[in-house]
Structure formats: structure tokens, C-alpha cells
Amino acid sequence: MGLLSAIQISLRTARCRLCQLPTSKSWFSTKSTPLGGKNILLMGPPGAGKTTVGKIVANKLGLPALDVDDDVLEPAWKMPVAAKLAELGGRRFLEEEGRTLSNFSASGCIVSLTGSNPLHGEAMQHLKQNGVVVYLDVDSRDIMERLGRMEVNRIVGQEDGVSMRDILLYRKQIYEKWLDVRVFCGMGDTVEEVAEKVLKAVERYLEHDEETYASTRSGGSESPDRKTYFSDVVIEGLAADGGLYVPKKGFPDVPKGEWLRLISMSYPERASVLLEKCIHPLDVSPLDLRSNVFKAYGDNFSSDRVAPVKHLVKNQYIQELFHGPTASFKDLALQLMPQLFAHCLPPMCNFLILVATSGDTGSAVLSGFSRLSGADRHRTGVLVFFPEEGVSEVQKLQMTSFREGNARAVSVLSDFDFCQKSIKRMFGESGLIGHLAVEYGTVLSTANSINWARLLPQVVYHSSCYLDLCRDGVINFGDPLDVCIPTGNFGNAMSALYAKQMGIPIRKVICASNHNRVVSDFLSTGQYDLQGRPLLLSHSPAIDILKSSNLERFIHHVSGGNSCLVDDLFTHLDAQKRFQLPEGLLGRMQQEVQAGWCSEEDCLAAIQELHIQTGYLMDTHTAVAKVVADRLQDGSCPTVLCSTAHYGKFAPAVFKALRIQNVPPDPVEQLEQLGAAASEPAAHGEMMRRLRQRGGSGRRALQADYSVLVEEVESMMQDSFLKSE
DSSP: OOHHHHHHHHHHHOOOOEEEOSSSOEEEEOSOOTTTTOEEEEEOOTTSOHHHHHHHHHHHHTOOEEEIIIIIIHHHHTSOHHHHHHHHOHHHHHHHHHHHHHTOEEESOEEEOOTTGGGOHHHHHHHHTTEEEEEEEOOHHHHHHHHHHSOOOOOTTOOTTOOHHHHHHHHHHHHHHHOSEEEEOOTTOOHHHHHHHHHHHHHHHHOGGGSOEEETTTTTOSOTTOOOOHHHHHHHOSOTTSOOEEETTOOOOOOHHHHHHHTTSOHHHHHHHHHHHHSOTTTSOHHHHHHHHHHHTSTTSSSTTSSOEEEEETTEEEEEOOOSTTSBTTHHHHTTHHHHHHHHOOSSOEEEEEEEOSSHHHHHHHHHHHTOOHHHHHTEEEEEEEETTSSOHHHHHHHHTOOSSSEEEEEESSOHHHHHHHHHHHHHOHHHHHHHHHHHSEEEEEOSTTSHHHHHHHHHHHHHHHHHHHHTTSSOTTOOEEEEEEOSSSHHHHHHHHHHHHTOOEEEEEEEEOTTOHHHHHHHHSEEEOTTOOOOOOSOGGGOOSSOTTHHHHHHHHTTSOHHHHHHHHHHHHHHSEEEOOTTHHHHHHHHEEEEEOOHHHHHHHHHHHHHHHSBOOOHHHHHHHHHHHHHOOSSSOEEEEEOBOGGGGHHHHHHHHTOOSOOSSHHHHHHHHHHHOSBSOOOHHHHHHHHTOOOTTOOEEOSOHHHHHHHHHHHHHHHHOTTO
């Protein structure tokens, strides 16, 4: 039942009575309210429409509407607010306003605060004790336009030499501190539209139990008594039945006006707004989420745009996703995911993050978790398994250079699929999980893209890419766009599809495979077949994957959430090493996704050709995407290549592509030489710094035996969490 319906029913059975007490001014509604007697406090800058919106919301809910200026301050002072401000000046006015508001009480009302109320901390603490603060986050351009039509003479801080834009910018920081719920207003939203958003935002706030997650294999039917929230899926990583978590209600649909407003915003601002829509405020508060986002996407990225988009050739663009500390697109998720993980950690328990990597994930996880501090750092360990012969030398050096905190990277004499399968098996063995919890007080989790908190931040950069093209005048919002993604585990492609679900007009997601081509074959035939299929080493090792985990989410997505089908298919895959999609489902997949593959020769040729043509130097994975995009794009709309790594991570292959002889043996010298050969992008400073540390001394390689990996997990727990015993 919706919020409005619930109120309308209660109105039939309860009369609304407004009481004004003669001593300290108080307002009470005796009618049953959705917030259990709490007030809805509308907060925002002057010109946000708080008073008008408050009246509309109150009318729809059948609740009293109070305006702090008109109904509290002016009756108490017996003079207009503007006159009081002129009499006292800004600082004394705020003190008097706060003192008056601290004596005010109300219950079950819609209260429109003044723009300056949040500047008085004590008064806001008083109000929040019995209210939910709803921030009307209105675009500053709309505010300025409205104030220009009004004669406003009661804005605190409106003095000579202080612009209204400066006032709004300063106050925004204060509003961010106090909000419980944000109503993000699109450009040109009417007060009626804002009021409707307030109702929906409060309804969402109240219905935390409705914003839960289900396994792709059970659809939430595993236990009617247990609800799985965002904080649960962050910690658990993998569902108990072996499936992957997805939100039961899918993704929110973002209106066009809100997308238009996001165009002018920075990457961290876009991320804050979009992630708030996907993470319930009772799981991670807007204030904490914003703090985590701005910490994740700050000066640790070498580009202030975080994930910049550049023109490449003709109607082709490139999104550089390698400006994070480990020079890989994985940083876009893994600089934020550890912050979310630490926020959601239950007390009195240690956690060991297990990671299987085909190259880039390992160093990105180690980097992200190394930025935790205090108790979070001490009770969180990270153990990375990577294939000894399946990653580049630079990737090995990056991973083994991390020695901070409880972190370790260990190679395995097998391939990525063995590493990933072993970790999934550990999660599925209840006896092992129980033993580790009892013996070491430690719970296992994962930071691979099977973890929802790893996948979700990737939705942001696909959205941001489209918005950047709008900002730069390449397209108008609503125009189609194709995205070509080097594809291994399918997480990057899946996050693009989720961005499309939120309202980004992506026409086609093009999945580009190397000569392993398991995803390309599957999307062409509907048959996923691993029988007798060896994993081939390539110049693009990060996508040397045969068992693509996030295809499970894609099948769940296109089948309309058919968890029984997903369970049957992947059970069959585990047992028979193959499955066949039912008739009709492949056609639905092909409406959203195209796929192709690239030979090793074509990959290297593409690097050389683009470098000769433009001076731009691609890495091998981006080259795979370019080859496939050149074959499949029809030229009717722009195509963006996801550049998932810096060329320096795969220097030997890039030297081979450029046909440069006498390659220096030292990795740092290799990067310096390639940097001199490229007009752009520049050499990656943080990667160079890490390589100069020369990690890897005494590095071990584990046998490809599941029991050996389990022993390594126990050894890691002993070293990390039993040091004092």
C-alpha cells in the first residue's frame, strides 16, 4: 500500500485536530501519520518552494502545514521576519531564530523550515528529535531565476559583496549535514512535481523492508522471515545458494529533468546523487554516502574528471577508466567499495576478503582496502589469488608491492577460472564457513564483481560518460549511444545495462572478447559450452575468462527475474559444463547486446594503426574493443570504447604492436619509453611509483589444489587476526 493510500484510509477513521498550546508554542495532530507522529521537515535554500510544496504535501496527506516564518517566528516576535533581521543583523538574528525554534514543538505536521534554520545546530538537533528532514535539492539556476522575480529582503548573509550564488554554495554544505532524505529536483520541476517527489521519497524512506535483495537463483523465496538489505549483500558477497544478489525492485527510473541537471555536475556529485537512488538511506545515510564518495574520487585519481571522455576518430570516442591509483577501471568501483564495506561491518567480527583476479582486480582491491583506517583496517584482511602465468609482469609487481595492513597476493599454478571456482566453493561449504568463524572469529566475503557493491559504482561511470558527451555538445539528451566493452566476467557490460535501465539512452552494449570468445559465442548461439574448451593465454589477460559470472545476472535480467531458470541453467553448467538457452530468450538478449571477438594479430594491429593515425596509445584490452566496434558499429550514432586499463600495464605487448626493438628489461624503463612514444595518454605516475617499490621478493606460487588454497586462507587468518595470541 502506498503512503498516500494509507493516509487516506486513516483519514476515514481519525479526525485531525490541531492544538496550539499557550506557553511554548506547540502544534499537534491527533491523526495517525505514516511517521508515527513525527513531522516531515522540508529544508532547502530561499526560493526552493518549501512553503508552497509543504502546503501541497499537507493537503494530499490531510496533515497540518506549518511555515516557520509565518506560523512560528513572526507570531513569537510580533513583527515581520525581515524587520527582525534588519534590527538584529545576521549573527544575532540566527541566535534569536535558533532560540525561538528550540522552544517550538509539533507532532504529525508538514513543517516548512526557513532557509537559515539549518545554520543553527542546536535548533536543528531539537527539530530532528521528532522529525524527518527532507532536503529540497533544487538547481541553483532555478533558485536564481525564482529569486530574481521576487523581492527578497529576509535572507541571512545577503550583504554587500556577498553574491547569492556564494550564499547558496555555502548553505548547501550545511543542508547536506542535516538531511535524512534528499529530493533531487530536475531542471524546471514545478512545485507540484516536487511535492510528488517528496511523497515518493518519504514513502521510500518508510518502506525500508521493500528495498531488499534476492538471489538470482531463488528470487527471495529462500526464507520469508529473512530480508536481505544492502548492508547484508555488501558483507556477504555471494548468496547462500550460490547465486548473485540483485535488487528485487530493480533500478529506479531517473526522470529526464534530473539527468539534465546532472550534466553540469562533477563526477563525485553525479555519483552521490545516483548512488543515493540505489542505496536506501537507512542502510547508508546520504551524509555518509557523500563522504565516502568524495573520499573515493578525489586526488587519488590523476584526472579531476575521474573518468574523462575524449574524441578518438570519426564517430568514435574513448572513456579513459584508468586514472585511478592502479591504472585500471576496477579502481572506479574499488576505491569506493571498501568504504561501503567498512560502513556496513557488524561489530565484534573480523572479515577476510577473498579475491580471484585475472590481473586488474587484485591490485585495485589491495589499493582500495589499504585506504581504510583505525579499527576497520585492523579487522579486515584481503587475500588475492591470481594465476601465475595469466597476468602481466607489471600486474604481478603491482599486487605484490602492497604490504600495508592485513593484505596478501598469492599466485596459483592454474588459471583464473580455477581461482574463482575455488573461492565460490569455499563460500558454499557451510562446514568450512562455520569452522573459520569459530576458530578465528572471521567471516569470509568477496570483492569480485559478484559482490553487488563492486558492480553498483560501475553504473555511475557509464552514466557519466553519456552526460559528458551531452555537456560537450556531441549529443543531446535522448540521442542514442553505443558502448563497446572488453568483456570477461561481464560485470562491466552488466553495469552498462543497469545504467540503461535507469534512463541512460544506451542503444547497444557491444561485448568484445579476445580469442577465448566464450561470451561472443554464447551471445551468437545461445549455447554456453565449456566442454573441452581450454583457456588460451592472450595479450589481454584481464578478459582471459571462460566462466563469466555476471552472465547469471544478465540471464536473470532478460528473463524477467526467472530465478528457477537461472538455477537450472547454472546447475547444469556446473554438472555438464554446458547449457542451452530456452527458445526466445536469445532474441531478447540480442536486442540489448551485440558481441564479437578479436584475434591476437588484429589486437596488436589496431594499437599500431591508431598510434600512427593519432598518436594515441591504447592498451590491449581497449584494442580488442576497437576492433570489434569497428566491425559492428553502423555509424548512425556515436560509439564509446571503454578503455579499461593504461597501456603501461601491458608494456611488452604494446612494444610488440609498435614494433619497437631492444625493449629494456626493467618495467619502469619500459613505461618511460612508451610514455615518450605516446602523444596521449601520459605515463601513469602512481603505477610508476608502485613499480619502483619492487614488490615480489620471496613470492610463492601455490599448487592448483583446492585444499592448498583453503590452507592459505587459514594461514592468512592466523597471521592477520591471531597475532597477539
